Amino acid sequence: MQRLQKPPKLAPSLDGSAVGDLSLETFRLLPVCASFATVMRDVSRKRLLEMTQLDQQLRYFVAISEAGSFSGAADQLGLSQPALSRQLSKLEEYLQQSLFMRTGRGVVLTRAGKTLYETVQRAFGSIDETVNALRSECNEIAGQVRIATVHTLSHYFLPQLIRHFSQTYPRANCFIAGRSSPDVVDMVRTGKADIGFVYDVAVTADGLQIYRLFEEQMCLFAHEDTRLDRGPQLDLSSTPLVTFPETYALRQMLIRAGLAKNVVAEVETVDTMLRLVACKLGVCILPDRIPDSEIQQLHLTRVALDSLGLRRHVVCITRANSTLTPVTSALVRIAQSFDSLIGETEDASDF
Template sequence: MDIQNLQAFLLVAEEASFSLAAERLHLSQPAVSKRIALLEQGLGSELFDRIGRHVGLTEAGQALLPHAKAIVQQLFTAEQAVRDLSGDVAGQLRLATSHHIGLHRLPPVLSAFSKSYPGANIDIDFMDSEQAYDLIMQGRSELAVVTLAPVADDSMITRPVWQDPLVFMVAADHPLAGRRDCRLADLARHPAILPGLNTYTGQIVKRLFAEHRLALQVTMATNYLETIRMMASVGLGWTVLPRTMLDPGLVALPVAGTAIERSLGLVYHRGRSLSRAAQAFVAVLAEFGDTASRT
């Protein structure tokens, strides 16, 4: 099995689209289709069902998927081990992060890293934290600095860097603004604007309300926290955001019996040998964490 064919297979499976996979590989769609056809020919099985515009894995494709991920991951690890023999902190580091962390947390880290290691270049991909985990799993990103998953994955190494308290917020003219005895039941009676409930942050809020047997009235959901803050500030609903995002357009809403937060931190694959550039970045990142000593 050719490694390029396996990489094409993984991208088609992830995107459920030959055209989108071709864009990411910077190839034509026929070239990607040829790679999949060669792989199917070598295995003697069709890997994808093609029904109209829908592309889905066959039973054979489902069986191949975890092995293809492991093979690609091992290849990246082997390549990195050879590169590390040079001993220099140089080359390219592939880093995945969320828009929020990239805007509010990473700038001083990136500045310090660049000054200390000018020979290293960081290629940053901005995406949802959940997507970053997938990139790490597939070996297509070396490190991720993201919202950590509520449930640990044994194949990943995670290191908390910052604790990020979450705060209920409303516009100053919201009916609940100014109340000191607000409870979750009061919030449940008003529309909410929240991070997608499939995101790690959304899951924290969803679990909190589920524990109190309360339903959420989510009228709008988006994964972009800056957009949520803007919508809440114009009175479209209450929200939950990191405390650091509280601005003059919003007021914090104390809610009895709640204290929620999320962990932001580092993620990388347990089976991957980190490059010297990645090891150096991990060390610099730790200097900016909540537990770092300051002189």
């Protein structure tokens, strides 16, 4: 006959009920488990704090890289320069690598810094695009779009474009950088700008999506007192010329047309160019869409150059293998309707 086993000894539980011997052992270990759980929570919190600090330090690193100096990045971030320097020092200590070399004019990336920037900039770009896209669901266009543009377009195209864009999407905002044609292309290609407005002849890099916008006709601007040889064909061979540096697309056009033989001044902005012409230093060649108000205020006159065939197409560029945020897509759509916007207002003084 099989002998019945004695039931295990029971011990009281916290609520007064009975638990077995094994449960009693577990009960005795509860203080140890609780202490271990507290330690793990503290470790998790510390790790989360470290990750948050690392993310912030990496974003500071990107800002310094793109500004080219600590002072410029500090101004953009709203931090003091010493505070920003401390954050970078912590990042370099964590990585055990120097990320920048100090120069007299700012900082340049080291080899390790270049490697880190290329990876982190792409990663943050994708993250920010995705976050902006999710925030802009349900047809809500909001957030910032970073624009790079050649200087000439800031006088007639960009003001009308941004006004219409802001009126249509009041929760969107724009950051605008005026650059030379090669710099505009480079900013879009490297992700420093979401969208670029430039001339088609300047777009030679791969990996860019091109949207054709409109055609420009060049014309000559001179002081109203300037005498020009207006024979059957305008002779500019001996006329002093104020123009852009050789890296600019417009200067390259003038060189190909043989019109840059007597350059007396090179400037980087349209404002400076027009004011030098107003001082009778020479003449300049710019798009014929420059507003009449600017020309009349400076006592300048236009001279058509139709026979020279100085035309070029303005294009919009974005990165080809990148998903556009809703706010960037909205700006592209409005830019493609520029010809209809021109009819709304021809005078940039309205802005």
